[in-house]
Amino acid sequence: MLKDENEINYSPEKLKEMIAACVGAEKVPKQVFIHTDTSDFYRIDYDAVVVLGGRPYLVRNNEREGRFGIEEQQKYWVKRARDLTDGSTKILKLTFLERFQANVGGLSFECYRSPQKEARILEMVDGNLNFMQGHAVRDSAGNIIRIIEYITGKTFADFILELGSSHEDYFYNYFPAVLDEYIELVKAIQFRSGFAENAINAVAALQDRPSVAECILSRLTELKCSTVVVGRRGITRKEEFLFGSTSCKILREAKDCSIWVIQ
Numbered sequence: 001m002l003k004d005e006n007e008i009n010y011s012p013e014k015l016k017e018m019i020a021a022c023v024g025a026e027k028v029p030k031q032v033f034i035h036t037d038t039s040d041f042y043r044i045d046y047d048a049v050v051v052l053g054g055r056p057y058l059v060r061n062n063e064r065e066g067r068f069g070i071e072e073q074q075k076y077w078v079k080r081a082r083d084l085t086d087g088s089t090k091i092l093k094l095t096f097l098e099r100f101q102a103n104v105g106g107l108s109f110e111c112y113r114s115p116q117k118e119a120r121i122l123e124m125v126d127g128n129l130n131f132m133q134g135h136a137v138r139d140s141a142g143n144i145i146r147i148i149e150y151i152t153g154k155t156f157a158d159f160i161l162e163l164g165s166s167h168e169d170y171f172y173n174y175f176p177a178v179l180d181e182y183i184e185l186v187k188a189i190q191f192r193s194g195f196a197e198n199a200i201n202a203v204a205a206l207q208d209r210p211s212v213a214e215c216i217l218s219r220l221t222e223l224k225c226s227t228v229v230v231g232r233r234g235i236t237r238k239e240e241f242l243f244g245s246t247s248c249k250i251l252r253e254a255k256d257c258s259i260w261v262i263q
Ligand SMILES: Nc1ncnc2c1ncn2[C@@H]1O[C@H](COP(=O)(O)OP(=O)(O)O)[C@@H](O)[C@H]1O
Pocket: 063, 064, 065, 066, 075, 078, 091, 093, 132, 148, 149, 150, 151, 152, 234
């Protein structure tokens, strides 16, 4: 990207006009704070304007990662914003170079965030509507910012919460259709990983066993799997209480195969 694309080509008066056109005259802030360097994302508050790739974005709320009805802390590096040139809603993912140590079943491993990787994935899935659409630009400090089209509607997890009048009703009458849809998501991962259309076989297994771990363990013996991939991605303490023991049990008990635990 050209360096001068990060220059601010809008006067505060012009920006106020654009804000009024976008969110209404009554919501125009008295003073407009303009940022081109997003390194300190805590300083980029509601009503600030961030100029990226020559475009001004009006910052709204920080996003949260609520799942299964559990609301989490706000993510200061994930801003909802309005593109002031066309009024569209975008997600600005600012650079957060977090590293942390995770522990599963006695194993300790390092996790880190990669803005470059997210930018590469956006490029790879461009035009495939099974994925979020967006692109990356650098801010004036060189941070890689992902600008993503806002996806409206409920998350898959929240959608599921509303199905069925009881858990039994959900399990017998809705769950099979949910799994069918879920397989579409697995196919999307297949595309992202560069596998050929027919290289992955998606099978939904419904078994009556005391735990998910035992279900997976029996399937992997039957199928003679060489690798098992289990997700533990971003689970919270509360979710760990519910689901965390699955990856631990598989790590302890699976034989003759390698195991990837995805954080
Ligand atoms: N394109 C999008 N459209 C709508 N909401 C989004 C979008 N991208 C992120 N979000 C919201 O922001 C939350 C955090 O974004 P995410 O990319 O998962 O950040 P992190 O990498 O920190 O987990 C998501 O759980 C979701 O609620």
